[in-house]
Amino acid sequence: MTEQPKKAVVLLSGGLDSSTVLAMARAQGYACYALSFDYGQRADAELAAASAVAQQLGVVAHKVLRLGLESIGGSALTDRSIDVPEQLQDGVPVTYVPARNTVFLSLALGWAEVLEAQAIFIGVNAVDYSGYPDCRPEFIAAFQNLARVATKASSDGKEIRIETPLLHLTKAEIIRQGGVLGLDYSLTVSCYQADAAGRACGLCDSCRLRAQGFADAGVVDVTRYGGARRG
Amino acid sequence: MTEQPKKAVVLLSGGLDSSTVLAMARAQGYACYALSFDYGQRADAELAAASAVAQQLGVVAHKVLRLGLESIGGSALTDRSIDVPEQLQDGVPVTYVPARNTVFLSLALGWAEVLEAQAIFIGVNAVDYSGYPDCRPEFIAAFQNLARVATKASSDGKEIRIETPLLHLTKAEIIRQGGVLGLDYSLTVSCYQADAAGRACGLCDSCRLRAQGFADAGVVDVTRYGGARRG
Numbered sequence: 001m002t003e004q005p006k007k008a009v010v011l012l013s014g015g016l017d018s019s020t021v022l023a024m025a026r027a028q029g030y031a032c033y034a035l036s037f038d039y040g041q042r043a044d045a046e047l048a049a050a051s052a053v054a055q056q057l058g059v060v061a062h063k064v065l066r067l068g069l070e071s072i073g074g075s076a077l078t079d080r081s082i083d084v085p086e087q088l089q090d091g092v093p094v095t096y097v098p099a100r101n102t103v104f105l106s107l108a109l110g111w112a113e114v115l116e117a118q119a120i121f122i123g124v125n126a127v128d129y130s131g132y133p134d135c136r137p138e139f140i141a142a143f144q145n146l147a148r149v150a151t152k153a154s155s156d157g158k159e160i161r162i163e164t165p166l167l168h169l170t171k172a173e174i175i176r177q178g179g180v181l182g183l184d185y186s187l188t189v190s191c192y193q194a195d196a197a198g199r200a201c202g203l204c205d206s207c208r209l210r211a212q213g214f215a216d217a218g219v220v221d222v223t224r225y226g227g228a229r230r231g
Numbered sequence: 232m233t234e235q236p237k238k239a240v241v242l243l244s245g246g247l248d249s250s251t252v253l254a255m256a257r258a259q260g261y262a263c264y265a266l267s268f269d270y271g272q273r274a275d276a277e278l279a280a281a282s283a284v285a286q287q288l289g290v291v292a293h294k295v296l297r298l299g300l301e302s303i304g305g306s307a308l309t310d311r312s313i314d315v316p317e318q319l320q321d322g323v324p325v326t327y328v329p330a331r332n333t334v335f336l337s338l339a340l341g342w343a344e345v346l347e348a349q350a351i352f353i354g355v356n357a358v359d360y361s362g363y364p365d366c367r368p369e370f371i372a373a374f375q376n377l378a379r380v381a382t383k384a385s386s387d388g389k390e391i392r393i394e395t396p397l398l399h400l401t402k403a404e405i406i407r408q409g410g411v412l413g414l415d416y417s418l419t420v421s422c423y424q425a426d427a428a429g430r431a432c433g434l435c436d437s438c439r440l441r442a443q444g445f446a447d448a449g450v451v452d453v454t455r456y457g458g459a460r461r462g
Contacts, residue, residue, distance in 0.1 A: 063303075068296045072342045099341035102381045106337040110330035111303045138380045146373040150333045150365050 005031040007117040008163070009108045012036050012062070014049030015190040016210055017123035017166055020178040022057050024165045025121045027181055033115060034062040035108055039097070040070025045198035049189040056184060065107060069097060101134035105143050105162065112160045113151045119161045127170050140164050171213025179219060186222040199226030236262040238348035239394070240339045243267050243293070245280030246421040247441055248354035248397055251405050253288050254412040255396045256352045264346060265293040266339050270328070271301025276429035280420040287415060296338060300328060332365035336374050336393065343391045344382045350392045358401050371395050402444025410450060417453040430457030 008030035010022045025032050036050040047064060054062040101124065108120045124135040133139065144162045151160065166174055178185060190210045191200035200207050202225045214221035239261035241253045256263050267281040278295060285293040332355065339351045355366040364370065375393045382391065397405055409416060421441045422431035431438050433456045445452035 065299045065302065066297060068298075069341065071294060071296065072338070072345055097341075098344040099337055099382060102337040102340060102377065103334070106330055106333040107303070109333060110300065110328075113329040114303055133383055134381050136380065139377075142373075142377040142380050146333065146370075146377050149367065149369045149373050151330060152364055 005029070006119070007031045007033065007060075007112075007115050008119040008121050009033045009035055009112045009115065009117050010059075010121040011104050011108055011123065012050045012054060013123075014046040014051075014053060014188060015123075015206075016171075016178070016185060016188050016213070017125060017174060017190075019049075019053045019057075019183055019185075019188045020174050020181075021121045021123040021165060022053065022059070023178055023181040023183045025119075025163070026057055030119065030121075032057070032059045032121075033111065033117065034059045035104075035111060036062065036064045037067050037104060037107075038064055039067040039100075045189050045191075045194040045196060049187055049198055052187040053183075056187060063111070067103070067107075069100070069103070072098060099134065101132075101139070102143070109147055109151060109160060116158075117160065119163045121163045121165070123166050124164050125166045125171075125174070126168060137167060140167070170216065171209055172216035175213050175217040175219055179217075184222075186224060190223075195226045197224075197226070199224045201226065236260070237350075238262045238264065238291075238343075238346050239350040239352055240264045240266055240343045240346065240348050241290075241352040242335050242339055242354065243281045243285060244354075245277040245282075245284060245419060246354075246437075247402075247409070247416060247419050247444070248356060248405060248421075250280075250284045250288075250414055250416075250419045251409040251412075252352045252354040252396060253284065253290070254409055254414045256350075256394070257288055258412055261350065261352075263288070263290045264342065264348065265290045266335075266342060267293065267295045268298050268335060268338075269295055270298040270331075276420050276422075276425040276427060280418060280429055283418040284414075287418060294342070298334070298338075300331070300334070303329060330365065332363075332370070333374070340378055340382060340391060347389070348391065350394045352394045352396070354397050355395050356397045356402075356405070357399060368398060371398070401447065402440055403447035406444050406448040406450055410448075415453075417455060421454075426457045428455075428457070430455045432457065 008025050010025050010032050012018045012022055012034040022032060022034060034054045036047055038047060051062060112120050124140060126135060126137055140162055147160050189198045190206045192204040192206050193201050200223050211221055239256050241256050241263050243249045243253055243265040253263060253265060265285045267278055269278060282293060343351050355371060357366060357368055371393055378391050378393060420429045421437045423435040423437050424432050431454050442452055
């Protein structure tokens with residue numbers, strides 16, 4: 001009798017962080033089930049990137065769930081009447097999508113339960129976290145606590161762990177890890193307003209943090225930039 | 232200067248419990264924003280019921296979010312290859328939808344944050360709860376704890392409370408409360424397999440609990456039953 005491989009649901013946006021997390025989960029021996037969301041985000045190119053990364057890294061399945069977050073509004077990422085800022089802002093930025101990670105983790109929890117997965121991987125980061133409340137360690141701890149009582153799996157005594165391997169890494173450390181694991185970062189898209197071909201603007205918060213990460217890591221920045229880039 | 236009315240997001244399935252909760256939230260003076268989900272549930276009639284109830288009770292807005300839970304599967308309510316049982320089962324029943332209340336509350340949290348609402352109302356019930364793990368008081372407490380750290384509102388010191396006015400009521404007590412508040416229960420649909428006209432089967436767990444509730448309350452059962460009913 002062969003042993004069942006351990007399974008993980010991996011939240012995959014197609015950006016640098018979540019793609020690295022997928023590479024890490026694979027390296028830890030998990031059979032990976034990638035979960036992406038089509039939630040009215042500006043950058044449709046993210047989903048194409050997620051597919052490319054999922055394919056490169058050999059997931060068992062890649063599911064894209066449609067989620068009408070744009071009808072809730074309140075974020076520059078889903079509401080086209082709010083501009084994406086090109087300077088780092090104080091406080092919680094307008095690119096914050098209300099309760100996004102709570103929603104994403106909840107849906108991952110549902111799928112993990114159906115798959116009888118042992119873990120959910122999410123690429124939150126408390127170092128370069130852009131001021132998002134739902135990227136903090138206390139948020140993850142509270143969600144883990146919720147997962148313990150929220151599911152049928154939990155009432156059967158099976159815990160689904162929330163794994164956050166990037167939580168305390170800098171962007172440069174993340175990029176070095178991904179490089180070691182053979183991840184091709186040119187497939188990934190981090191830009192909040194990438195063009196249809198997946199080319200980055202080079203101006204938004206997410207582009208700035210990413211470019212700085214490559215610089216700090218001393219790794220060539222393979223990001224594909226588009227016409228909108230300045231400087 | 233007029234005072235801003237307090238606002239609440241109310242999760243509204245169109246069933247007996249959530250409709251009563253909406254009536255209660257209104258009676259407490261909240262401007263109510265009803266939130267329903269089209270998640271591949273068998274009973275499309277639920278959503279029609281939710282609209283009728285929202286209209287009768289005068290909500291400010293009623294939003295129906297599409298959510299692809301059927302692609303996650305694992306429940307008789309979203310997977311048509313699993314039969315809805317006609318007997319009460321031991322343990323967590325097959326009608327349990329993985330992490331459903333976690334997902335619903337997460338999306339309510341996002342909308343509450345955008346609306347700057349003070350509360351989210353949900354009709355969970357720990358008495359006649361059909362064995363669902365995400366209807367227990369410890370689940371609600373864990374979600375409240377999560378809400379405290381998950382949102383931008385929480386980092387501004389504004390708490391969004393999770394209100395569960397039915398938590399410790401019996402079905403009969405719920406029905407009596409709704410009656411006092413003028414709720415027309417013939418508009419509501421609780422059946423897991425109601426027909427297109429919203430007529431109940433009279434056989435599933437949900438129908439049995441509801442019928443028993445009317446009997447125990449000594450209130451005439453105004454439920455509209457369809458051809459599938461036996462006995």
